[in-house]
Amino acid sequence: MFKLRDLSINFLGLTLENPFILSASPSTDELEMVVRALEAGWAGVILKTTSVEENPVLLKYPMMSSFGNYYRRVVGLGNIDLISKYHIDEIEKRVRILKEKFPEKMIAASIMGSKKEDWQNLAFRLRKANVDLIECSFSCPQGSMGEAPGKMLAQSISATEKVTGWIKEAAENTPVLIKITPQVTDIVEVAKAVKKGGADGITASNTIPSLLGIDIYTFEPYPSVFGVSSYSGLSGNAIKPITLRTIAEIKRNVDIVISGNGGAYSSRDAIEIMLVGASNVQFCTLPMVYGFRVIEELKSGFSHYLDEMNLKLPLEIVGKSLEKIKSNEELPFVEVKANIDKDKCIGCDLCFISCNDGGHMAIEIKENRIPEVNVEKCVGCALCMQVCPVDAISMKEKMDEKEVIFIRR
Numbered sequence: 001m002f003k004l005r006d007l008s009i010n011f012l013g014l015t016l017e018n019p020f021i022l023s024a025s026p027s028t029d030e031l032e033m034v035v036r037a038l039e040a041g042w043a044g045v046i047l048k049t050t051s052v053e054e055n056p057v058l059l060k061y062p063m064m065s066s067f068g069n070y071y072r073r074v075v076g077l078g079n080i081d082l083i084s085k086y087h088i089d090e091i092e093k094r095v096r097i098l099k100e101k102f103p104e105k106m107i108a109a110s111i112m113g114s115k116k117e118d119w120q121n122l123a124f125r126l127r128k129a130n131v132d133l134i135e136c137s138f139s140c141p142q143g144s145m146g147e148a149p150g151k152m153l154a155q156s157i158s159a160t161e162k163v164t165g166w167i168k169e170a171a172e173n174t175p176v177l178i179k180i181t182p183q184v185t186d187i188v189e190v191a192k193a194v195k196k197g198g199a200d201g202i203t204a205s206n207t208i209p210s211l212l213g214i215d216i217y218t219f220e221p222y223p224s225v226f227g228v229s230s231y232s233g234l235s236g237n238a239i240k241p242i243t244l245r246t247i248a249e250i251k252r253n254v255d256i257v258i259s260g261n262g263g264a265y266s267s268r269d270a271i272e273i274m275l276v277g278a279s280n281v282q283f284c285t286l287p288m289v290y291g292f293r294v295i296e297e298l299k300s301g302f303s304h305y306l307d308e309m310n311l312k313l314p315l316e317i318v319g320k321s322l323e324k325i326k327s328n329e330e331l332p333f334v335e336v337k338a339n340i341d342k343d344k345c346i347g348c349d350l351c352f353i354s355c356n357d358g359g360h361m362a363i364e365i366k367e368n369r370i371p372e373v374n375v376e377k378c379v380g381c382a383l384c385m386q387v388c389p390v391d392a393i394s395m396k397e398k399m400d401e402k403e404v405i406f407i408r409r
């Protein structure tokens with residue numbers, strides 16, 4: 001029978017029972033929900049971003065919109081939510097309650113301030129409440145307060161370094177994560193500023209500023225708040241590729257601990273995020289859509305993977321794929337050709353259409369609607385392999401006299 005591995009990790013000096021935590025989100029905005037999530041097996045939570053008592057939080061509803069596909073209704077989720085309506089006085093209480101009830105779990109809190117006094121007040125009070133970790137939102141898509149008006153704080157390198165320094169001064173030995181945005185010109189410079197400011201790590205990243213869609217008849221953007229809307233933060237599986245790139249880019253250039261966040265929808269996604277350099281993975285949209293029970297798949301999938309790979313410790317995989325990420329010039333130059341498995345082919349013509357109009361006109365339809373690749377014309381772009389609905393197409397290359405086959409991923 002399958003036996004779940006010990007998945008515990010050390011993260012910034014804290015012992016987590018597994019690498020999976022709930023990010024600052026609606027799922028961590030109510031005490032009762034947090035209790036249920038921790039009981040379900042999540043290793044920790046980051047309570048939804050809080051602010052000082054004087055900061056009014058006026059939430060607008062409805063606040064979410066989404067897009068999906070045939071298989072999944074919510075692939076990308078857009079929200080115009082703001083930080084928590086609960087202020088630091090309430091969060092201090094919750095941290096104390098949760099620490100007492102769940103001494104083995106990571107109880108973290110997220111903060112956002114507008115000036116030095118606020119950031120330091122928030123960090124100081126959380127430290128006094130014995131919080132395990134403080135995450136700082138420098139990347140709310142609705143804009144930061146204070147230091148970088150109209151922008152997200154992490155879009156200003158100088159503000160990022162300065163504010164990080166203030167927070168760390170007040171947090172003292174309590175670990176501090178800075179939650180950044182991938183929407184910058186140079187993510188490495190941001191990561192360097194976080195490190196210079198003295199933070200213990202980075203959360204990479206957050207939702208991505210977006211506009212979810214427009215009703216073409218009424219011209220209303222989504223989510224429509226009685227006819228008008230605002231830019232949303234995009235989350236969910238749609239943003240995973242951006243998360244992978246952001247983390248890889250940071251980890252290749254800056255020696256800093258990363259908490260991965262953005263787009264993870266399965267244990268496989270979480271593993272990928274760790275392979276490019278994250279030491280743990282945060283989840284928001286997945287549990288919001290499917291419930292806290294998804295932790296079961298995350299744990300068993302990850303455990304199976306470690307067995308399959310014959311690995312002892314979860315953190316052995318961190319950054320394992322980084323040396324395989326190269327610049328375009330460094331990639332090998334070899335001849336690749338499409339190969340069609342006629343036994344699998346259902347004769348749908350999709351590969352013919354896309355190669356004809358978007359590839360190199362290298363697919364011909366023969367008798368019985370079975371396509372054939374003209375190897376003289378085929379350049380090996382792999383477009384046909386993406387569109388084939390039954391995975392009948394693979395790419396073959398000859399490298400060092402050995403045949404290598406690529407399948408769609």
Ligand SMILES: Cc1cc2nc3c(=O)[nH]c(=O)nc-3n(C[C@H](O)[C@H](O)[C@H](O)COP(=O)(O)O)c2cc1C
Pocket residue numbers: 023024025026048049077079081082083084110137179205206207234235236237239261262263264282283284285286
């Ligand atoms: C409705 C909603 C509210 C959120 N509120 C916060 C917040 O208060 N503070 C914060 O740092 N991130 C907030 N986030 C962002 C999430 O913590 C997370 O960074 C983002 O959703 C990407 O992860 P995911 O793709 O797993 O959802 C929110 C996300 C959603 C969908």
Ligand code: SF4
Pocket residue numbers: 337338354355358359360361362363373377378379380381382383384385
């Ligand atoms: S790999 Fe590109 S060029 Fe070759 S058959 Fe497929 S779509 Fe056409």
Ligand code: SF4
Pocket residue numbers: 340344345346347348349350351352371387388389390391392393
């Ligand atoms: S897309 Fe796939 S199934 Fe359809 S014709 Fe081409 S090889 Fe056959």
